[in-house]
Amino acid sequence: MAGPRRDTRGIVDAPELFAQVRFRRREPAPVLRPYLEHYWLIDWDLPKPYASHLVPHPSVNLVFQRYGTGEDPGAGFAEVSGIGLELFTQKLEGRGRVCGVQFRPGGFRPFAPDRPVSQWTGRRLPADEVFAPPAPPSAVLDPADEDARVAALDAYLLALGPEPDPQAERAMALVDLVRTDRTVRRVDELARIEGLSSRSLQRLFAAYVGAGPKWVILRYRIHEALERAESDPEVDWAALAAELGYSDQAHLIRDFTATVGVPPTAFAPR
Structure with a gap:
């Protein structure tokens, strides 16, 4: 760090x-x-x-x-x-x-x-x-x-006195990967990268992260969308949706609005 x-x-x-x-x-x-x-x-x-x-x-x-x-x-x-x-x-x-x-x-x-x-x-x-x-x-x-x-x-x-734990280190590394690598868009992709079954990955995240891998992937994508909404007055939402792994722009807008409480257009730069 x-x-x-x-x-x-x-x-x-x-x-x-x-x-x-x-x-x-x-x-x-x-x-x-x-x-x-x-x-x-x-x-x-x-x-x-x-x-x-x-x-x-x-x-x-x-x-x-x-x-x-x-x-x-x-x-x-x-x-x-x-x-x-x-x-x-x-x-x-x-x-x-x-x-x-x-x-x-x-x-x-x-x-x-x-x-x-x-x-x-x-x-x-x-x-x-x-x-x-x-x-x-x-x-x-x-x-x-x-x-x-x-x-x-x-x-x-x-x-x-934190106790070193290899599983905690594994969980931290996987979340860092989700946060930094936009190509990781699905739970099964993350499980395959780590050589785990999707079920084992879910158990690891429940025990060490506190939320499932699908939720973590979505949350970091919403963070990205929020930052873009606040900093770029000309966001191409269709392109951003594709970049973040959404099937279409409407899906991203729905998730954003459900999480933040207002649509992205409410955060245009002043």
Whole structure:
């Protein structure tokens, strides 16, 4: 990993989000990088409420968060957020801070090896119900210095002692292939590449990723379509549909609208 990714894939109307909040990605300690995408840090102080929207990645997140109003900074808490299958909306108001850990798809299981990752899918749970020792919200959220917050995240995750797991590495490599190779469009193609049956591939993804390979393929294609919709005012949707493996433009538009909640034309650049 050459550093946190810089794209905005999955963020709906990223320019508006960045105008409302201070958003950064930070790199974890080297020993943690095989398991994590990055840390993501958000701070805000808003004169009026704002709703952010995200088409979630196929990743589990550990999120330390604090929401305050007026002079009250609010109490910090930590939760594990499994893969979100639908559009995620978060209302932000007043002052607040979030310090999040985005695990690589397949990278969460080594930190919680006793249960399949599919058990967390679509759920948000207090972190203490998933991890021991308990997650320390104040240690992560209180420091004014951003480097200190990153160091606290490193310290906590290292204390959890992730266990190397060849199957987790296999799952991470397969999801990376789906994300980067647009020619992988079908579950049976991915299974053939890996030398697995489609059934075995489904079991691997349920245990280590938390969503099926077909869903992961579709989600990354929708991320691509959303980024194109927001950045290119002259998208050739028929050509993009073919590029992403859809049978026709209408199928892509239907999937996009069902996932994001509005058709692609709603995201024309300003």
